[in-house]
Amino acid sequence: MTTPAIEVEKLTVTYGAVPVLWDIDLTIPQQVVMGLVGPNGAGKSTLLKSILDLTPKLTGTVKVLGQSFASNRKRIGYVPQRSSIDWDFPTTVLDLVVMGTYGRLGWFRRPGKQERSDSMAALERLGMAEFAGRQINELSGGQQQRAFLARAFVQDAPIYFLDEPFTGVDVPTEKLIVKLLHELRDAGKTIVVVQHDLKTVDEYLDQVSLVNQTIVASGKVKDVFSEAIIEETYSGRSRICSANPQGVA
């Protein structure tokens, strides 16, 4: 068996005294599109962020491609929720994508010709080449998401985490994103995506993890995505505490 892309052990995250994620074990194999599915406030985004060490964990360890997270953190390309940034920031689409190259540049080094041409290539892949010079505040929701994905793809990471890439985007963009994610998987990459829409799980995902404070079930879509388990995920929300922690998407 090959090394899993991500191994999470005994992960617990709390906001103050409120548990958000409780004792999570999760293994994500390589070269799949894995979806995190669950109700609002179930902790899907927090799971991504805590794996990426963007949110403090109470307990738990994360391994990336068999090694410690710290030594392999740059091998995960992260696409945050679109709404997590201010789209009125004074910058262009190309500039935004070039930021994806900052990881390989490191401190002090400035992006040059190579970084800009890589970024243009990533924009082209997402059908956004003509928008390179545009201000980011002129983009539609779908175009914003495409720019975000171009910024992630320019990192050329073996693993990608996408937080709600289909929220508020137009249908052609959604179809294009799915096609690209499948292409990336076929090229050997691993994709983890937070998804809301249950109807498209079969079509978009190879594997699915149903999340509600704990992992209710995880595995191949055809094995675990049953009505009983969906029911359990969406109704059994009070397994640890009765209140739904606020502000956790």
Add this chain to the structure above:
Amino acid sequence: MSLWELLGDHTFQTVLLGTMGIGAVSGSVGCFAYLRRQSLVGDVVAHSSLLGVMLAFLISYWLTGQGSKSLVLLIPGAMVAGVLALGLAQWIVSNSGVREDSGLGVMLAIFFGTGIMLLRWVQKSPSIPGKRGLESYLFGMAASMTQADLIMIGIVGIGSILVMLLLWKELKAFTFDPLLTQSLGYRTRWLNWILIGLFVNGIVIGIQCIGVVLMIAMLVAPAAAARQWTESLGKMVILAAIIGATCAAIGTVVSAIVSGVPTGPVIVLTGTAIFLVSLLFAPKRGILFANRKQNSLAMAASQERSE
């Protein structure tokens, strides 16, 4: 004194150079405070620095028997007080359910209130030499600037600009998308404190000329005005620096010619005026332009309907 005589005067040249430098530095670092929506952080530093100024003054009095008002001493005092106020606010926020703005507000009140109390106490105690003019740290007194003060302003200001240029890429990415910047492997905790250090510098260099009460305007107004005219961070920072320096020059000249007009308020009011003009008239982002665009859209919509 006429304007030309004034410009030839060596003391005035020192003051003018100092205030323009302050305007340029606080204007440019202010862009990052504006884009991070951290104006309140700047204001906490500004008000809290009064306590640092008073303590630095008193320490110099206790050590030498003569209270010193040199910026070489007062600026470090102000920096320590500003950082301490922010650090305490952050500690309260992360160890309790208190929201960030409340934590900051409480610290502002404590530090500024204590500063004012010390100021009154010093003014009332008859035996402290050098205390005259301390109250001008509230609203600024550019004329008291010495050569040593100018050098201190220069060191802090040029240092800040150099840090900003050296870490331009990192500060830009962190301001725009802190989560991405962290996921790319950057230590965002450092970047956060570097930016806060820049805000602190942008504030404390102006405590003498513009004063602790109004200095926040020099951090925010040029940045907010510059944002109206440009869609590039680089141009925004340069424009804010120019606006800041221009306000400072106008304020300094006016307060030197018209007797009894304090420098700080004139500089700040000039900055506010430029901001208001930008808010109304800037192409694309200006209120008038936006209204006109809306009206023409409404007209087009109603025409389409009648056809």
